[in-house]
Amino acid sequence: MPGLTLDGTRLDYRLAGQGRPAVVLIHGGCCAGSDWALQAAALERAFAVLTFDLRGHGRSDGADGNLSIARWAADVNALVDALDLAPAVIVGHSLGSRIAAEAVWQKPANAAGLVLLDGSRTLGSQAATVSSPAVAPPPDEDRSLAAILDKTIGPFADAAVRARVIATMSSPPEAVMWAAARALEEWDRDRADTVFASLPADLPVLAIQSTYHDKFTPRRSFVRSTETSPYLDGLRAALPSLQVVVLPETGHFSMMERPEAVTALIRDFARAVREKESA
Template sequence: MNKQVCEGTTIYYADEGKGDNVIVLLHGFCGSSAYWDDVIPLLSPHYRCIVPDLRGHGQSDAPKGAYSMEEMADDVLNLLQALDIAKASLFGHSMGGYIALSAVQRHPERFNAFGLIHSTAHEDTEEGKEKRLKAVSTIETEGITAFVDGMVPGLFAPQHLDSMADKVIKAKELGYATPPQGAVGAALAMRSRPDRRDVLTAAPLPVLLAAGEHDQVVPAARTFTADKPNIRQSVIGGAGHMSMMEAPRELAEVIKGFLVFAAV
């Protein structure tokens, strides 16, 4: 892992592959850049892959207090600037998709294309906002391990809990390593994020919307909220919320096919 201080925040990141075409992969809540371990080798022969540990996660700094999607997006933008990357294609998994939307909304000129992977442009429902507060309470009173043990099984398609037990364990172990204050800060950032469906409808950039066939966290209907000629919708068969672990080859092919469609 490499590291870069971005406006006072230290961000760790993987930098794999070479070339002028750069893709940035953002992980989800209580994950890390290691979520993409099975996908990076499939993309790096064709693209330079920048894969950060987001603020509050992995080895990156985890300040105390509530975060915002804008702060987390600015970390990514500052990292790209520090690496002298003028433009990239940005893909965000789950929470990473919320961060991608913030970055693209404010700085579309910095990107060639972007994608939401098991994510949505909707804001949290009222029920969802209550669940965020419950998550914060669980982390603060019972600890990050208890919270992750309750969260991770629901990320995978039910049939994969046994057949991919090793990947379920890996997702849990990455979650256990999340600093509790980082998980709390990120949960509050997700709770306060606005509806950004207008970013999809107004975006002049090519957009990928990828959903898992058996996603129990973000169903396809909440991912596929826009349909325009510049938007490509893909369903990853058999996958739950974690296609980067459950179906890495299929996800990599979806991303590569989209980038051909986007002429990147």
């Protein structure tokens, strides 16, 4: 696969398809660009689609370098600029939703739209601030990496999806895992309010949500499409143009569990952005 070298760090990427706006797909922490394989294969029939491995992840270099939301977002913008994809629909999953928002904040001209796939807010805003006995994990709970990943995936994924996610998320060096967790909490605490409040008021934004959790609330899947959460309520307050779609009975990796639904939502969103841009 081709690569782009930034400050001595090679980023592995894949660009396929044609058509505007381009769609940039950003994976989550300790994951890989291949998480988006089903979306990329479908979307590239109508759009240019960029997938890549974040710095320190997958086939990209930089595991021992600067791993932060700001650095990853700058890498996104560098790829968009180098490949002449602006303005693009920027899509991010989980940690990638923060990176996507930060990338748009850093360079609004690069974004035609923003899609947040099962993002969250661990700290600040309306997230829980103290632990409650009703939600605190039992003291004898299994805290192994396998158990943590299994709960992150959720109860609805089939065996193939579960095995794929566990294999991918178990592969980064431990330093990358800790860096991703630290970057997520720091951005939620120090940057989220500023970034979301400063995004262009007319920027189309779509939140596709299937789960809720915060620092003190174990992840749970929504059971009804009409549910909301403190995270979604906070987004609604900050983003006037926000659209929300809830996928019930779906785990955190909805692009793998319900690929057709997620692909259709991104496709329809990108088409609406194109119509808006051409009007």
